[in-house]
Amino acid sequence: MSGEPGPGSSKDAWRRWIREQRQPVSAASTVAVVAGLREFIGAFDEGSTAVAGAPVPSGANLILFYRAMANELSLDGLADAVGWQRFAVTRTPPDGPLTLHPAIGAMEQHRYGFPQPTADAFELQPRHISLALVPGVAFDRHGTRLGHGVGYYDELLARLPEDCPRVGVACRDIVFDQLLSEPHDVPMTHLATEDGVIVIGA
Numbered sequence: 001m002s003g004e005p006g007p008g009s010s011k012d013a014w015r016r017w018i019r020e021q022r023q024p025v026s027a028a029s030t031v032a033v034v035a036g037l038r039e040f041i042g043a044f045d046e047g048s049t050a051v052a053g054a055p056v057p058s059g060a061n062l063i064l065f066y067r068a069m070a071n072e073l074s075l076d077g078l079a080d081a082v083g084w085q086r087f088a089v090t091r092t093p094p095d096g097p098l099t100l101h102p103a104i105g106a107m108e109q110h111r112y113g114f115p116q117p118t119a120d121a122f123e124l125q126p127r128h129i130s131l132a133l134v135p136g137v138a139f140d141r142h143g144t145r146l147g148h149g150v151g152y153y154d155e156l157l158a159r160l161p162e163d164c165p166r167v168g169v170a171c172r173d174i175v176f177d178q179l180l181s182e183p184h185d186v187p188m189t190h191l192a193t194e195d196g197v198i199v200i201g202a
Helices: 011-021 027-045 076-082 152-159
Strands: 062-064 087-091 099-102 107-109 115-117 129-134 138-140 166-169 190-193 196-199
Parallel strands (some): 062 087
16 A cells, blocks of 8 residues: 555544555455464463463463454454354444453344344453454554544453453554554554564564
8 A cells, every 4th residue: 555644644544545545355364364363372372471472361261353344354264263162252232332242142233244243142241351353444563553433442442351462453554653542542462464463562
């Protein structure tokens, strides 16, 4: 992508530009990112004191991930490989913050076209999440995440355990040197791209 906004540009300017420039995620990119995440989760499950150079909790409970919107990198193949029972997903209620639910069970279509748990799905608590795989419109190399502007995900991430790794998932073409960061933004601890999973600041 070329002609990107400057570092001081507004989040809305970045969103508009990225949406104009983005191409569909290729199968090769999806395979590469999923492979890197499988390796990362394998190390995480072994209770390593350092995954990709950063401390993580020993062992894993549930992994928060997402069902992809158009032009987002799908992680369904990761769930197929690791087991859907390991994962939790969000539901957007009629009002209030996002809720957490098992990735298995009855689903309905979200207004943006992806599957989400039905209203009667069992509700999980933030303490049940040990690792978060986070979507975004874009990320920067400092861990800043650019979302869709609603604030749902930042509010949810702020409720997760303090030691829960937050892995931004993206193709490398939407990882930039610097995006505008605001006080309410919850930074990522890692980034997962076609190049593998890296620690922010390493």
